[in-house]
Amino acid sequence: MHPGTASRALNPALPGRITEKTARKVREAARALGYLPDPAARSLRTRRSGVVGVVVPDLTNPVLPPIVRGIEETLWGAGLACLLADTDNDEEREAAVVAELQARRCEGIILATATRASATVKRLDGGDLPAVLVTRDIDGGSLPFVGADDASGVRALVQHLVELGHVRIAHLTGPASLSTTITREMALRAAIADLLGPDREPTVRHGASFTIAAGRQLTRRFLGDHGAATAIVAGNDMVAIGCLEALTAAGLRCPEDISVAGHNDMPLVDKLQPPLTTVAFSQHSLGVRAAQVLLGRLAGEDPAERQLLPTELVVRGSTATPRATL
Amino acid sequence: MHPGTASRALNPALPGRITEKTARKVREAARALGYLPDPAARSLRTRRSGVVGVVVPDLTNPVLPPIVRGIEETLWGAGLACLLADTDNDEEREAAVVAELQARRCEGIILATATRASATVKRLDGGDLPAVLVTRDIDGGSLPFVGADDASGVRALVQHLVELGHVRIAHLTGPASLSTTITREMALRAAIADLLGPDREPTVRHGASFTIAAGRQLTRRFLGDHGAATAIVAGNDMVAIGCLEALTAAGLRCPEDISVAGHNDMPLVDKLQPPLTTVAFSQHSLGVRAAQVLLGRLAGEDPAERQLLPTELVVRGSTATPRATL
DNA sequence: CTGAAAGCGCTAACAA
């Protein structure tokens, strides 16, 4: 008698109603036998894999774990499992990973790996696999994007520096291939033009990556080039830490001789000496929101294309009044 | 003609050899049509899901991301995808997650969530789902375990402290429900008994968790109880940071008044003031190894039950000669 | 409300 009936009993959402009595009987039998419906068979029939892909550039980057947690929590709560893939910041691996995820019939995909020009992500745009971008966006795409409102954060930071009396501000940041770099840089330029006038253009230097080593190198070179600034706005906290190290190595003190600020409010940057002034936002919320947007797309909604979550300037000891206006 | 032939052509490992010519033809056709074999159908037929579960207690804990990366890399390289699940350190969620992973027919499972008494993990032991434990072990189980050789690390640390002249050592650590806590504590006790004699038993205090807050509280209480020690060995770096904060708040300086050491060598603990002396090991290798052990089990090997990877004592500024022997 | 039957797309065994 069973096959169909049992299926209906175990899955109340299915068409064809059923007596509570038989349903209970079936459920009990199922439990007694330790029966678990085979997802492969179900998947084959329903054309739904129950899985979504989560692609990150490098899980080791402290910004990502809370994002992934937020994604995982939210998706898991909706009955979807997360296939995690790490590309190690490599576009080829990104392409391979996305292909594999498609081959595995993910129902959707969340990408934190986008470079502004990523061919893989562009291909996804307009494709039929629902995709959502987090943190990093592509240029001119129409894929839903969930990020932090870096521009507001940077503007608040510049305002803070200007209020302290800074006039010469340098920006040492990451690769221009990332949207985060550009968003922050543009916001910084705009804020400076706005608050200090158009003739106070900041010195801007791009590093190869958002790492401590890059920050160190960028700072060393900037100082070597006789770059004059009373404040350095780093592209993120890692770069800021590199800055701090290079400044110390050069015999300069922060914040007495020069102020430094970061971005992201990574764990432990509040314990540094000096504690780092930085732009904070809830990474976890970013993940949750990205997952919600994907869930919306899976439900057939047409999501708002760009969602920006609030940032907050966290003022700590690494920014202070400049010793003298140069 | 095709169905079977095509399958063979696309999957060279299958039984029944095939002409290179037809194989090529099929592959070309497949590419032209954008054909991707359906994993659900394949799965249904082969009884292999191509997926393994990776269960972590809290991805936000800085020790885990490199472990997960190592796992993901290795498994992905072997053609397996990782279903990531986070239990938020909750045993109920652990049970639910494992059940769901089993329902999804994972081929294996890697757990970083084990508490010493976890009923869920015990049930896995002896079950038919190949499982591997990383970092955290259960008591008296026979599941393969991959961890760092914490005992050696702690012993080296104690030796370092003794050589500096410390005689009164306190151990402020995490919950006794975790194997890591116990391993480190036992090693500390043994090393002290060994190097200082049996009458120098350390004061040991357990906190509710391995967090900064717990470390702070533990230290505050320890000081309040007139605990006398010239060195504190913290259960991990988080606890050590809490220690440092509480000491500072109490007007004590590290390392002048008291030495502090941690465990794990988390990112940025080398940038603290003072830089933290700690026991380091390669989290990434741990992940790689755990994945290899699982791969071995999947291949039918009977793995060595406990694998301990080397630790290394990293001496930094937070440990120094005690001001006076109390 | 429940039983019966077909079929999702693949692979494994067997036949040719």
Next chain:
DNA sequence: TTGTTAGCGCTTTCAG
């Protein structure tokens, strides 16, 4: 070497 056939375990029509 290739074609054929059956069936993995479910869901979903369609009958009863």
